[in-house]
Amino acid sequence: MAPKVLVVLTSAATNPSNGQETGWYLPEFAHPWDVLKTKVDFVVASPKGGVAPINKQSIELFATDPVSSEFFAKQKTLWEDTVKLSDILDRADDFDAIYYPGGHGPMFDLYSDPESISLIKKFALAKKPIGAVCHGPAAFLNVTLPSGEPLIASATVTGLSNEEEDALGATAAMPFSLEDELQRLSGGGFVKAAEKFGEKIVVSQVKGLGGALITGENPASGKAVGEALVEALGL
Known part of the structure; x- marks a missing residue:
């Protein structure tokens, strides 16, 4: 049987601070899926289930x-009929890895979603690969280990940088700085590409447990995150 990868998408369609459209970002799901599609089976979930909103701007920007x-x-069926996260909680053992695409949406729901937090803990304790790209690592911020430490304590991590958020003109509309929080919770382990929007991925480990902790900085990093998941799964 092929390994199963659980992909978790945001349910946040708009930014509550200004009403602007948000959602998940197309290439950050498309490229890992393309790398993994012949090697694994996918199940896609979201906090609310049903349609997970895609950021329409990402469709336009990556049309070429x-x-x-x-x-x-x-592949619209992947995100137009997602499983509700609460229905996945008791099925964590069915999966071999979990992956969080970005887009600004995770900053508004997945960072504090109790079912998502519980799932990530289960994957960490089982030493299964945990991956995220761009704003996807926001889902890690409130996850703590049995030791009481953050999931990313002492890990090297990346995600969308402050410089990149500024370049998008989105900093003022964000509830927090992803870079600052990743830096704080990891204990200074945040890294980024030498140039804005350059490819950057990091494969680290969950402190005291092992298990791959894979993070990518931005849309350009999606393919490399997919390749790191392939390696972590031993495929």
């Missing part, structure tokens, strides 16, 4: 990216 455009055209 063949992987993203083909994924959007042919």
